[in-house]
Amino acid sequence: MQSLPFLPIIVFLSGLALGSFLNVVIYRLPRGKSLIRPSSTCPSCGKPIRFYDNIPVISFLVLRRRCRHCGEKISWRYPLVELLTAILFTLVASTYGFSLQSFGYILLTAMLIAITFIDLEHFIIPDYVTIPGAILGLILAVFSGHIAILNAVIGLLVGGVSLLLIGVIGDKLFKKESMGGGDIKLSALLGAYLGWQQVIFVLVCASFLGAVIGLAGILISKRIKETRLIPFGPFLALGALVSIFFGQYLIDLYVNTFLR
Numbered sequence: 001m002q003s004l005p006f007l008p009i010i011v012f013l014s015g016l017a018l019g020s021f022l023n024v025v026i027y028r029l030p031r032g033k034s035l036i037r038p039s040s041t042c043p044s045c046g047k048p049i050r051f052y053d054n055i056p057v058i059s060f061l062v063l064r065r066r067c068r069h070c071g072e073k074i075s076w077r078y079p080l081v082e083l084l085t086a087i088l089f090t091l092v093a094s095t096y097g098f099s100l101q102s103f104g105y106i107l108l109t110a111m112l113i114a115i116t117f118i119d120l121e122h123f124i125i126p127d128y129v130t131i132p133g134a135i136l137g138l139i140l141a142v143f144s145g146h147i148a149i150l151n152a153v154i155g156l157l158v159g160g161v162s163l164l165l166i167g168v169i170g171d172k173l174f175k176k177e178s179m180g181g182g183d184i185k186l187s188a189l190l191g192a193y194l195g196w197q198q199v200i201f202v203l204v205c206a207s208f209l210g211a212v213i214g215l216a217g218i219l220i221s222k223r224i225k226e227t228r229l230i231p232f233g234p235f236l237a238l239g240a241l242v243s244i245f246f247g248q249y250l251i252d253l254y255v256n257t258f259l260r
């Protein structure tokens with residue numbers, strides 16, 4: 001990144017712009033609406049949002065989080081997704097440099113953000129994201145070589161089958177469906193992207209986070225207590241981010257501490 005001093009700024013601004021598009025995906029995809037047409041409208045009054053009211057983060061602040069036409073409050077999710085995308089893109093680019101792997105991980109991060117916010121609201125993980133994502137993971141392994149293609153294929157299988165088994169055990173324990181098909185496909189996607197060792201790490205990490213935060217959620221949230229529904233997608237996404245930034249370091253640490 002030293003040779004290209006403006007790159008982090010360009011990546012950050014691209015992240016803000018793509019985050020703005022991810023907001024459209026998060027709102028429209030689960031509602032079965034087109035991602036392209038019409039251009040952005042207010043979810044409350046349906047009036048078109050002009051370009052000067054659609055500038056990531058800034059418009060939210062200038063409009064004091066209200067629609068210019070109907071005055072309805074704008075969700076915090078909009079600037080949050082934009083900033084989160086920009087920050088994660090910049091972190092990926094500064095970790096992996098100007099490379100194909102970096103570009104692949106940036107796309108993965110974008111998918112994970114969309115999946116997280118859709119799953120939190122609707123308890124679904126759309127196939128429109130996971131299936132192309134898994135294929136993209138395999139293609140990336142072929143062209144970038146960050147992991148061997150065989151490792152990506154095994155990762156896809158290990159990711160999918162492991163979560164399928166966790167789901168079967170969970171169904172027996174809780175006497176209801178505990179893991180959705182979307183979770184299984186997401187886990188397979190992560191295996192294709194990160195390889196079989198890292199996807200096992202992601203599953204351990206996600207299960208741990210899910211158990212801790214899930215228990216806390218049952219104590220705090222009425223909705224969770226009554227429905228016992230906790231989306232697993234956000235935990236898989238969180239585990240994947242830990243793997244992207246610290247995975248190799250943690251696996252080396254484990255091997256050096258326990259297996260020597």
Ligand SMILES: [Zn+2]
Nearest residue numbers: 042045067070
């Ligand atoms: Zn409005």
